Amino acid sequence: MDLYLSLIRIGASLMLTFVAFSQSYRINKNANSYLATLFGVLTILFISTDVGEYISEKWIWLYAINILENNTILIPSFLYIAVYHFVHAPANFLKKHYLLFLPFLFVAIFETFSIWAETHSLALEDFIDTLDFIFLIGLWIFSLIVFYWVVKMLANHHKNVLKFHANTQGVDLNWLYKLMFIFPIYFIPQVVFYFISNQYYLTNISDITLFFMLFYSGFHIVQQREIFDLTMQGKVLAEKEIPEQIDVEKEGLIDEHLMLEIVNNLEKVMKEDKPYLNKNLSLNLLADKLNSRTHILSYVINSHYNINFYNYINNFRFDYCKALLKNPKKQHLSIEGIALEGGFGSKSTFNTLFKKQSGMTPTQYKNTNNQ
Structure with a gap:
């Protein structure tokens, strides 16, 4: 059953990656490109999580899998950039957006150090566990802050769009706004996972929520309109x-x-x-x-x-x-x-x-x- 669930979520996220990418050729070019990247990150995350146990125990493969599994932190970053380009079309990628990727860089450095310490049989387990916990708390806080920025940006967009459109369906981004309040249902169990050993029911909650989020997103992605007409x-x-x-x-x-x-x-x-x-x-x-x-x-x-x-x-x-x-x-x-x-x-x-x-x-x- 776990194999079927894995294949379904990998397939769903991969499908959404192509749907969003194809939409970038039609409307909201930059925003849909970053949205496609977001779903691509999810796909890589699912693949690394589901096939990681079958990968060789050689440290280079273990290191790669650990890095891929920690790309969860890229989700808030690409989400923010995608929404930014939706509501500020035709905006360009700003230098300050690079700051959103610093947490992932820290995680990559930390994983490199952890794998190096393990392969050299250094007795640093307690120190690494403490750092791991600190990083985890920091990443959760970072995600909450970014989600808050996204919600605020979408709320302002909804007010502004009333000044330019008589029919806001497909341009008010309400589906993304609602999605921001569904995200916690997926992420909260991930937080609880860290503190308990029996994860079966929480895993099911996360998977069901994730499937809903993926298909809900896919439906609304294909319903989009150009938020600001390119000619205007x-x-x-x-x-x-x-x-x-x-x-x-x-x-x-x-x-x-x-x-x-x-x-x-x-x-x-x-x-x-x-x-x-x-x-x-x-x-x-x-x-x-x-x-x-x-x-x-x-x-x-x-x-x-x-x-x-x-x-x-x-x-x-x-x-x-x-x-x-x-x-x-x-x-x-x-x-x-x-x-x-x-x-x-x-x-x-x-x-x-x-x-x-x-x-x-x-x-x-x-x-x-x-x-």
Whole structure:
């Protein structure tokens, strides 16, 4: 049974490595490349763990296996770098990112020293065990700190993405955010392993959690959209740096007359062209349609309507879908069909927003108005 579990987790992680790598040719190039590297590290870890007992006892092989098994510490590092490139596209690898690999370097040096001491029959077992424990605690602390940084980065991204996208499905990285809270279910048993001898049940918990994490990740990796359109990246990044609360009038970028002109053009476009029916509508696309700049349009929507771009667009979608639900000629449409026709990316997003706006589900609203 252990052999089958080993083959399944090696196969699953290897499959995800290729899926993420193939996605890097399509969207979010750098981020998916580092995500593929992360799954590659997991694959190597599983292979080294599962086949280590069959490897020759020669110290060079033992050393290699020990190093590979300790590459667990690379998981937080590559996770941070992947998420960084998701939320800062098209960012480059920064020099400070090399610091994330220092713990692995320390582990490699420590393993080299441990194997050397063992092969030379040096009586340093107690000293090495103490160092091993200190390193282990340090690595756990390092992992927790990195996971905290990742969660914070994803939370900030979720706020920022509402300024640029009306449909956040596939770009808000909520799946990664949720994954951060599943990671402890996998890592906590690893911590407990160190202190107990009977690891059977804890191993099962870790394996089941790991399988869920792998397949959950795979599903969402293939559902991704380009977070920032490559053709608009320079414009987006330049304008993202302008704080939302900036006093644009004092900066001389817009006056009251220009604001009213943009508002009139915006309302005309929304009424006649209905751009909100495009589920991939972004602030950049709408600004281009109005021949305006992204941060100017964002300022106009925030100040004139007192809501962000995400809520502004979805209010139109909500009203449009309400009309469809009441329209006798549209009763053949399912709730999902109405959601998609109204510009929503999914039925679940539509249901959540509709209930928040009206206090009832779309189905309840439809039944109430068509009795």
